[in-house]
Amino acid sequence: MYSHRDVVAQVNVDALLHNVAVLQKQCQPGVRICAALKANAYGHGVRVVAPVLAAASPVSMAAVATLGEAIELRELGWAKPILLFGPIFSDGGLAGRKDRLRAVLDYDLTVTAVDFYGVRDLAHEAQLQNKIVRCHIKIDSGMGRMGISPPSAVQLAERLHSLPNLKVEGIYTHFATAGETDKSYCLEQLRIFKETVAALQAAGVRPWLVHAAATGALLDIPESHFDMVRPGIGLYGLFPSEQIRNKPDLRPVLKVVSRLVLVKQIKAGQTVGYGQTWHAPRDSVVGIVPIGYHDGYVRSLSNRAVMTIHNAHAPVVGRISMDQTILDLTDVPGAIVGDPVTVIDDDHAAPNSVVNLARIMQTIPYEVIALLGNRVARVAYTSDTPAQKFETISALEDSSLTGAASLDDSSLLGTPSPTTTPHLANPAAHQVLGNRS
Ligand SMILES: Cc1ncc(COP(=O)(O)O)c(C=O)c1O
Numbered sequence: 001m002y003s004h005r006d007v008v009a010q011v012n013v014d015a016l017l018h019n020v021a022v023l024q025k026q027c028q029p030g031v032r033i034c035a036a037l038k039a040n041a042y043g044h045g046v047r048v049v050a051p052v053l054a055a056a057s058p059v060s061m062a063a064v065a066t067l068g069e070a071i072e073l074r075e076l077g078w079a080k081p082i083l084l085f086g087p088i089f090s091d092g093g094l095a096g097r098k099d100r101l102r103a104v105l106d107y108d109l110t111v112t113a114v115d116f117y118g119v120r121d122l123a124h125e126a127q128l129q130n131k132i133v134r135c136h137i138k139i140d141s142g143m144g145r146m147g148i149s150p151p152s153a154v155q156l157a158e159r160l161h162s163l164p165n166l167k168v169e170g171i172y173t174h175f176a177t178a179g180e181t182d183k184s185y186c187l188e189q190l191r192i193f194k195e196t197v198a199a200l201q202a203a204g205v206r207p208w209l210v211h212a213a214a215t216g217a218l219l220d221i222p223e224s225h226f227d228m229v230r231p232g233i234g235l236y237g238l239f240p241s242e243q244i245r246n247k248p249d250l251r252p253v254l255k256v257v258s259r260l261v262l263v264k265q266i267k268a269g270q271t272v273g274y275g276q277t278w279h280a281p282r283d284s285v286v287g288i289v290p291i292g293y294h295d296g297y298v299r300s301l302s303n304r305a306v307m308t309i310h311n312a313h314a315p316v317v318g319r320i321s322m323d324q325t326i327l328d329l330t331d332v333p334g335a336i337v338g339d340p341v342t343v344i345d346d347d348h349a350a351p352n353s354v355v356n357l358a359r360i361m362q363t364i365p366y367e368v369i370a371l372l373g374n375r376v377a378r379v380a381y382t383s384d385t386p387a388q389k390f391e392t393i394s395a396l397e398d399s400s401l402t403g404a405a406s407l408d409d410s411s412l413l414g415t416p417s418p419t420t421t422p423h424l425a426n427p428a429a430h431q432v433l434g435n436r437s
Contacts, residue, residue: 005375005376005377006258006259006261006290006291006375007256007257007258007290007291007295007343007375007376007377008256008257008258008376008377008378008379009043009044009045009254009255009256009372009376009377009378009379010254010255010256010257010346010379010381011044011045011048011049011253011254011378011379011380011381012251012252012253012254012255012346012381012382013052013380013381013382014382014383015237015251015252015253015346016049016052016053016235016236016237016253017052017056018249018251019234019235019236019237019250019251019253020033020035020053020056020058020059020235021058022248022249022250023215023218023229023231023234023235023250024058025248026218026219026222026246026248027218027222027225027229028225031225031226031227031228031229032058032060032061032209032227032228032229033058033059033060033061033228033229033230033231034059034060034061034062034063034083034211034228034229034230035053035059035061035062035063035230035231035232035235036062036063036064036214036230036231036232036235037049037050037053037062037063037064037069037073038063038064038065038066038069038085038232039065039069039370040370040372041236042232042233042235042236042366042369042370043254043296043369043370043371043372044236044253044254044369044372044378045378046069046072046073046076047076047378048378048379048380050062050073050076050077050078051076051077052380053235054077054078054079054080059080060080060081060228061080061081061082061083061110061228062078062080062081062082062083063082063083063084063085063230064082064083064084064085064086065084065085065086066084066086067084067086067088067100067103067104067109070082070084070107070109071103071107074107074108074109081108081110081134082107082108082109082110083109083110083111083112083136083170084104084109084110084111084112085112085146086112086146087112087114087118087146088100088101088104088111088118088119088122089118097121098125101121101122101125102125104122104133105122105125105126105129105131105133110134110135110136110169110170111133111134111135111136112135112136112137112138112146113135113136113137113138113148113156113160113168114137114138114146114147114148115148115156116156116159116160119135119160119163119166120163122135122166123163123164123165123166126165126166127164127165130165131165132165132166132167133165133166133167134166134167134169134170135160135166135167135168135169135170136168136169136170136171136172136207136209136211137153137156137157137160137168137170137171137172137207138171138172138173138174139153139171139172139173139192139193139196140173141173141175141189141190141192141193141196142175142176142185142188142189142192143173143174143175143176143189144176145174147173147174150192150193150195150196153171153196153199153200154196154199154200154203154205157171157200157203157205157207158203158205161204161205168205168207169207169208169209170207170208170209170210170211170228171196171197171200171207171209171210171211172209172210172211172212172230173189173193173212174212174214175189175190175212175213175214175216175217175221175224176189178213178214178216178217178220178221178224178240179216179220179239179240179241179243179244180241180243181243183220183221186217186221186224187221190212190221190223190224193212197210208227209227209228210226210227210228211226211227211228211229211230212224212225212226213225213226213229213230213231214229214230214231214232214233214240215231215232215233215234215235215239215240216240216241216244217229218231218234219234219239219244219245219246219247219248220244220245220246233365233366234250235253236252236253236254236369237250237251237252237253237254237346238250238252238354238355238365238366238369239365240364240366241364242355251346252346252347252348252353252354253346254344254346254354254369255342255344255345255346256291256342256343256344256372256376257340257341257342257343258289258290258291258340258341258343259289259338259339259340259341260287260288260289260309260327260329260335260336260337260338260339260341261288261289261290261337262287262288262337263285263286263287263288263329263335263336263337264285264286264287265283265284265285265286266280266283266284266285266286267280267283268280268281268282268283268284270284271318272286272317272318272326273302273317273318273319273320273321273326274318274319274321275319277302277303277318277319278303278317278318278326282330283330284328284329284330285328285329285330285332285335286317286326286327286328286329287309287314287326287327287329287335287341288324288325288326288327289307289324289325289326289327289341289343290323290324291323291324291325291343291376292320292321292322292323292324292325293320293321293322294322294323294373294375295323295372295373295375295376296368296371296372296373296376297320297325297343298320298361298371299319299320300360300361300362301316301320301357301360301361302316302318302319302320303315303316303317303318303319304316304360305351305352305357305360306351306352307325307327307341307342307343307352308341308342308345308350308352309327309329309332309335309339309340309341309342310332310334310335310339312331312332313351313352314327314328314329314331314332314335314341315327315328327341344357344368354368354369
């Protein structure tokens with residue numbers, strides 16, 4: 001098999017499991033965890049993250065945004081419930097609707113109910129197939145996005161409750177400002193949500209699972225935990241914002257590495273990259289890293305970010321292009337082609353940490369990780385297979401030499417099937433990558 005990956009996202013399985021344990025400890029015993037695995041597990045690669053969380057007992061459910069993501073997760077072998085945050089229907093065509101209803105049933109998905117008609121059609125289809133379908137009613141308590149308004153919630157719940165083959169299993173909401181310093185709006189949303197749950201209860205509908213907290217509220221608003229919490233960013237070792245008050249020891253899971261593919265000398269005054277935005281101030285050495293904005297290393301990092309090489313911070317110079325980034329290596333003596341480069345560091349304090357890159361990009365950490373493109377290989381590792389061993393792309397080369405599938409391949413999880421329990425990715429990675437020592 002050819003080795004064809006130039007950039008690797010190393011996914012630290014120990015850190016991921018550590019974060020699950022840390023988040024669980026923030027909650028009362030018995031509170032369940034629904035892991036947000038949408039957006040390719042926040043860019044970390046659902047194929048490597050899902051098997052780890054499948055085997056983590058505190059995680060009892062996964063949540064994704066789209067039907068496609070839900071199907072992918074099931075096909076990877078995820079056997080626990082999957083909550084679909086997003087709409088059941090996005091195209092209006094009848095044939096498309098029927099297909100999507102059947103997919104929900106075929107893949108045993110739990111849907112979000114925000115109105116009556118979509119779920120009614122689903123319940124009818126379930127009746128035809130003699131199946132039960134589960135839904136969670138989503139209340140818009142103030143986010144102003146997906147969800148039914150609180151005054152209409154009781155009526156919706158009663159109507160859904162009366163449908164055959166439909167189980168109203170849960171009720172939930174989502175906060176707009178849980179990560180802000182001022183929690184007053186969030187607390188008002190919480191009050192409205194509690195009131196809505198109480199009204200449902202009074203009407204005889206008390207769904208089994210009440211949930212509201214994503215990472216921000218999980219950390220800062222314990223009274224919002226109810227029966228289940230839905231962390232995303234916290235699982236990956238990051239905080240939703242700098243304003244979070246309660247900051248337990250979460251560890252970044254992701255490190256992105258690549259290598260120098262060209263090193264060359266240029267004269268003082270020469271320019272590099274599109275638009276000639278960097279002029280060498282002295283005779284310089286520059287190196288090329290094969291990552292660009294298509295991979296999520298976005299153009300706004302041009303002339304502002306650094307990458308780590310030989311424990312030094314090499315500035316990104318010139319404009320980042322679609323597939324390549326140029327580093328100034330003048331102060332990194334001895335850098336040669338093939339040397340490993342840390343593009344995104346898993347050390348919170350590093351200048352190229354997710355948080356610092358987000359600052360430079362004037363965005364949030366979520367965007368930095370979620371943007372990682374599909375050319376970036378995702379590889380799981382554990383403390384038994386130390387990170388240094390993965391400093392070069394040879395992790396992938398070796399895996400192909402041992403005959404294992406490339407690590408973005410579903411074979412890491414065994415044969416895809418909605419009913420099989422996935423194998424852990426880490427033993428597989430260990431087995432493949434342990435051979436290299
Ligand atoms: C409804 C819902 N719940 C939970 C989450 C997870 O959020 P976070 O990553 O902040 O923990 C999200 C993410 O956007 C979401 O939309």
